[in-house]
Amino acid sequence: MTTIRNASLIGLAALAISMARAADNQAVKKDMAQLQGEWSMVSGSADGYAMPDAMLKNSKRVCKEDETTVTVGGQLFMKAKFVLDPSKKPKTIDYQMIDGPTKGKKQLGIYELAGDTVKFCFGSPGADRPSAFTNSPGDGRTLSLWKRAKKPESAQK
Incomplete structure (x- = not known):
């Protein structure tokens, strides 16, 4: 009897783990789909200092599948x-830089999606992950808010 009970408990535990992974997978797919497309920077700060208006106005983020590219004034800023x-x-996000000044480095951050906006906070490459959407002089963090500029073509149909 004990063997049957133990087998049942193991089976239930495996089912619970499987269901949790499926739910996590669905959440990843949902957020990944929401990030796709073109975004314009609304506000940002680095090391606690506001980014210049010219940078905000000319910054563009494009997410395609699991890659993101940020350009400023048409010039590559980073690709990850x-x-x-x-x-x-x-929620957490990990960048593996594949182009730009920090190519080859890892950058850890957090994100928050709300409709057609997304907020990010990243530590500098190699630094610990931020735990809050804040930055201050000398902490090496960047904080940015982006607004959807254009949905991917597949979502527009």
């Missing part, structure tokens, strides 16, 4: 592969 974990609080 990213991995999301929406099960964390706050």
Whole structure:
């Protein structure tokens, strides 16, 4: 009897883990789909200092699948592969830089999606992940708010 009960408990535990992974997978897919397309920077700060208006006005982010590219005035600022974990609080994002000045480095951040806006806070490459959407002079963090400029063509149909 004990063997049957133990087998049942193991089976239930495996089912619970499987269901949790499926839910996490769905959350990743949902957030990944929401990030796709073109975004314009609304506000931003680095090391606690506001980014210049010219930079805000000329910054564009394009997300396609698991890659994001940021340009400023048409010039490449950074390109990264990213991995999301929406099960964390706050949600986490990991960049692996594939082009730009920090190519080859990893950058850890947090994100928050709300309709057609997304907020990011990243530590500098190699630094610890921020735990809040804040930055201050000398902490090496960047904080940015982006508004959807254009949905991907597949979502417009």
